[in-house]
Amino acid sequence: MEDNWCELAIKSFETHEQEAIERLCQLIRFPTISAEFAERQADFNACADWLRHEMSGIGLENVRVISLNNSPPLVYAEWLAAGESAATLLIYGHYDVVPVDPLDRWTTPPFEPHLRDNRLYGRGASDDKGQFWAILCAIEACLRSGGKLPLNLKILLEGEEEALSSHLASFLQENRTKLRCDGILIADMDALHPQVPLIMYGTRGNCTLEVRLQGPRRELHSGTYGGGVENPLNVLVRLLASIQDGKTRRILVPGFYDAVRAMTAQEQAFLEDLPITDEMGLAITGAPALAGEEGYPLKARISARPTFEVHGICGGYCGEGVKTIIPASVHAKLSFRLVPDQDPQVIGELVKAYLLRQAPPTVKMEVSLWGKAHPATVDTDAAIVQAGKRALQRGFGAPPRFVRGGGSIPILNILQELLHPHILLTGFGLPQDNTHSIDESFSLSQFRNGVRSMIYLFEELTNKNGHVS
The missing domain is CATH 3.40.630.10 (Zn peptidases)
Structure with missing residues (x-):
């Protein structure tokens, strides 16, 4: 040429x-x-x-x-x-x-x-x-x-x-x-x-799940049945909150971090070379403050550490005004971003087992692994x-x-x-x-x-x- x-x-x-x-x-x-x-x-x-x-x-x-x-x-x-x-x-x-x-x-x-x-x-x-x-x-x-x-x-x-x-x-x-x-x-x-x-x-890899909870056969009046029948939306919120420490943002599922590979010296050098600052993160996202796992800078939290996110919760009533009900069923979509050498199938099974152990007998729960990426x-x-x-x-x-x-x-x-x-x-x-x-x-x-x-x-x-x- x-x-x-x-x-x-x-x-x-x-x-x-x-x-x-x-x-x-x-x-x-x-x-x-x-x-x-x-x-x-x-x-x-x-x-x-x-x-x-x-x-x-x-x-x-x-x-x-x-x-x-x-x-x-x-x-x-x-x-x-x-x-x-x-x-x-x-x-x-x-x-x-x-x-x-x-x-x-x-x-x-x-x-x-x-x-x-x-x-x-x-x-x-x-x-x-x-x-x-x-x-x-x-x-x-x-x-x-x-x-x-x-x-x-x-x-x-x-x-x-x-x-x-x-x-x-x-x-x-x-x-x-x-x-x-x-x-x-x-x-x-x-x-x-x-x-x-x-x-x-x-x-990062990814493990996506859906959690479904079934309570009563139909929606119930919360004044008539509240305090006597479990609200599956309340249970779902408690279960999701139990996955992560609210202060340190560490994921509390036993075994979750067992396979995390430590970064090499070269990877640490690459990380240090990145011009990513908290100020940049705030400017790009418009968030009132940054968050994430304690002990790691922003540039590590968004790339080199595993995370847990709730992407959506469905159930109950969210229209105009108030409708005081106990919903019959609710569900949530979750994902875990993973780092070498975490296996999404293994993580999905760990999370599923953890949630099933935490769930009370007052609701029926299904946890489905929707997708995975290594x-x-x-x-x-x-x-x-x-x-x-x-x-x-x-x-x-x-x-x-x-x-x-x-x-x-x-x-x-x-x-x-x-x-x-x-x-x-x-x-x-x-x-x-x-x-x-x-x-x-x-x-x-x-x-x-x-x-x-x-x-x-x-x-x-x-x-x-x-x-x-």
Whole structure:
């Protein structure tokens, strides 16, 4: 390839940038909420077909929509014209999004993208449609300007990441040969600041549960029966409170911390290097004060320590005025973010056993494990990670920091086990993007720098004898 192919590709993207943003808007318009897949199958099929058409149009080959039983389709594409001697990079992304509730708090409708203040607003703008779209735009710019790439590519987009990728593992297992690669790229995270890009060297795991309590056969008048019949909502609140110490925020489930792996000296150094302060946390969240496990700074609490959260409680009456009842049934949705080497299945069983022991005989209780994701770490010395470090510095004009991410990517450790252990996990979002919240958005400046960084990455990955790892 020409010596200046990188700069030619960047100029090509800049020439067609507005068109790329308009196409991203089209992608955001698809309401691909994986939690509502049963009702939205037509939307998922339409989005997958749109992606197939777009990926074919930018010059990728063997582009196809892959149907899976009772789950969103996958979209696969490849470009293998660099030849057998060239390295092969697998790119993973997801086109599904989380629910939009509360809908009435959005400034503009979540699936009608709007541009304002150099930001593109809409559900999925940042997580993850905008981020994998930046990679596709980088590929398109390279093929448009020079007709080829310096390495082979395989692209896999799924529609179930926000639902813990429950059907993807079997597909990967069955297609290991087809998906063979020399390294994996994922862009699905936030930077700290436009001048502080990040490379994630690990993610927390996740264990999600639902707790259901049944009391009387029907709602009861609290004046007539209060004091004689157990209120399942009262019991639920007491049970949830018993999981965590209210002062230290330590989780009280016996055995919960037994498998927690201590951070290495290198990980401690990475943590110390992160410019995360309490003031930053307060400014970003708008919380009246910060909280979390005693004895750890904010930067550790949000990434390197396990946590417990209640996401919702349903039951009783919450409408206008007062309705003095004892509800018949209630339920709550919980999750535990986990760190190496905690096993979500083991944690789920520990929590279930703990709650069943605490529950009084005055209610019937069911505890269900809804989903699980294992924590994962990557080798920061791997060639693909070091290439990413150089590419991000070139694209954003600042060296990236290494961080263990607080969120979960359910498929990460499965990708490592089945396809390749070396993964570059980065992203172009910002804390202000409001991912998983109302008014999600994506900075167009970050989008531009993300495209540039990915073009540089393709070059960096092939600088040394064409080997990714």
